[in-house]
Amino acid sequence: MAAIAGQKSRLTWAVNISVVIMVVAWLIPTVGLLVSSFRTTDQISQSGWWDAAFPVEKAFRDRIPGDGETQADGKYVLTGDLLTNGQNAADLKPGTVIKAFGTSGIKPSKYKAGETADLGDGGTLVVNKDGSYTATSTTSFEGSGPRVYFVADMPPAFTLSNYKEVLFSDGMGQAFMNTLTVTIPATIIPILVAAFAAYALAWMEFPGRGLLIAAVVGLLVVPLQLALVPLLRLHQDIGIGQSFLGIWLAHTGFGLPLAIYLLRNYMVGLPRDIIESAKVDGATDFQIFMKIVLPLSFPALASFAIFQFLWVWNDLLVAKVFLPANDGSKVMTVKIADDLLGSRGGDWGILAAAAFVSIAVPLLVFFSMQRYLVRGLLAGSVKGG
Amino acid sequence: MSPILQGLITIVLGVGGCVAYFYTSNLILDKVIFPPKGANPGRNINRANMVRPWLFMLPAILALGTYLAYPVVGSFWRSLFNRDGSQFIGLGNYEKLAVDDTFRQAVLNNFLWVLFVPALATFFGLMAAQLTDRLKWGNFAKSLIFMPMAISFVGASLIWKFVYANNPTIGMINAVRDYFHLIPVDPLQIPFWNNFFLMVILIWIQTGFAMVILSGALRGIPEETVEAAVLDGANSFQLFFKIKVPQIMSTIIVVWTTITILVLKVFDIVYATTGGNFGTQILPSYMMQYMFRDDGRATAVAFVIMIIVLPVMIWNIVQARKELR
DSSP states (O other): HHHHHHHHHHHHHHHHHHHHHHHHHHHHHHHHHHHHHOOOOHHHHOGGEEOOOOOOOEEEOOOOOOOOSEEEEEEEEEEEEHHHHTTTTTOOOOOOOOEEEESBBBBBTTTTTTTTEETTTEEEEEEEETTEEEESSSSSTTEEEEEEOOOOOOOHOOSSHHHHHHTTOOOOHHHHHHHHHHHHHHHHHHHHHHHHHHHHHHHHOOOHHHHHHHHHHTTTTTHHHHHHHHHHHHHTTTTOOOOOOHHHHHHHHHHHHEEEEEHHHHHTOOOOOOOHHHHHHTEEEEEEIIIIIHHOOOOOOOOHHHHHHHHHHHHHHHHHHHSSGGGGGGHHHHHHIIIHHHHTTTTTHHHHHHHHHHHHHHHHHHHSSSHHHHHHHHHEEEEEE | OOHHHHHHHHHHHHHHHHHHHHHHHHHIIIIIOSSSOSHHHHHHHHHHHHHHHHHHHHHHHHHHIIIIHHHHHHHHHEEEHTTTSSSSTTTHHHHHHTTTTTHHHHHHHHHHHHHHHHHHHHHHHHHHHHTTTTTTHHHHHHHHHHGGSSSSSHHHHHHHHHHHHTOOOOOOOOHHHHHTTTTOOOOOGGGGGGHHHHHHHHHHHHHHHHHHHHHHHTTTTOOOHHHHHHHOOOOOOOOOOIHHHHHHHHHHHHHHHHHHHHHHHHHHHHHTTTTTTOOOOOOOHHHHHHHHTHHHHHHHHHHHHHHHHHHHHHHHHHHHHHHOO
């Protein structure tokens, strides 16, 4: 034990550091996307998101306006501000600092801010950090000031414009509503259907019960791909076609095996005494189910609900097949994968914002209900093994 | 009618309908068909109790039958017909698959996915579970590693498209290359290796799942076995690999097979990143290429996936039955 105690602090350090590395590695891709979603496409292509918190250097060109010249000490003088009154005023946000300037395009940063540049023929130009300038000349500017090049440190800037564009002009708002419309009924309906079946499989004795449980376990892994063609055919034959009703039914069917499996595993573990004594008191199975089993199974119901919610919300395959392909009924995953990745493939800011709109709700559900999710996972898998 | 309203009505009808069905069917059974009175009240109660389980399970059985059991047969039957379903061509679709280079590529790639993704996700998950176990901030670390589980495959693909972007000011991989003055590359276009770059996405998502389950299993190990090993002078590595891992082996297998099944179903990642180009096709995305265009071929691919899944399915059923006894 002594030897282990001696190594302990070194080992603890190693463990801490490896976990930090792992967490950072797992987190960084998402953080990158999140940061990018608040930057304009220009910013994204000018500097990496990891530099987003630092100022960006950018070069500009301007011409000092020649009107309003004054005379002092026998020289003609022009003064003004490049940042607020120049041609680039729209791009230059408050906090921009001019680092250097020049008088020709070949050497746009020949002079540091505050130095005096030579304009030739006795003329001078001074540009300060804050953008104020003074140009002098021995002859009149005659309405045309000198050309000036300057390099400025742009302060870090974040914008919500991507979100605005994605939600209101790219149709993600509509897609968000569609996803919500698909998800909520497809989460709620299978719960009740599955709960009754799970109760029968857990607490009723009848021939063929074992076989049915085995069938549920088997159906748990049937690849969805098999279901697509025959079911779409079936939906078309009975008049449902590609519609919201169709996708609700499909998700209900596909979610049932997991629901029954999870709920049965949980219900089997409920204390036998309670159910037996209720039976002795003359309660029917229906009453026992509604008044005792269902309320007691709340944790399992919650964990299945979260699973189904995340699964339906994030699904691409079922939505592509069972919903019509028109713009009005596209869900977010389809919208991103088929529309945005294709038509705005290079528009990283828009893509990032769209992705975040689609993963915001699942993340919220995930972090607020993680406890139930974990419990559900453990009930479904550890017992099975 | 707006879809949202339609959705609300469906919820009310669905939930109300379910409750009404269960309530009235039980009522009819108990009051009308087998009332507990008359000549044989005892026999009637027994009979009612024999029928009742099936009343409880009927909606679920109907839904499972229609949406999961029937398609297995339906898909196979459809795969025996030609493109528009007008002509029976036997195994013609399967023969066409066998000589298609893309299909062979997809099978090979899928084989790589099945080999690497479950193994690496389970491995990282096990490491994360063990390392975070005794840490004060372990639960916090766990929920961050678990977080990708909540993200859609499409969202995850987009997140990683950023990481892999060709432009060194966008993609981190190329930013690092740029730092060492290497020319930027597009990781998703490097033949063969691009498959692995895509697998990273799924490993990233599934590690959290493996971690949560394995961490539960690790906590379930009886303390005595660990204490005994410590007293016998086992070091941390021996403790982990020789005492803990063998005891949670069955859970490791469950995690492994669950991820394997998932790997065979996920088409989103390939679809949203490369679209199956540059030699990254896998079976689920290959199937989607033919979906809506050649249903015969699409169902044939789906059935091939089913056949690959079959051994795992049988193994799961055997395990479940063992547990029931």
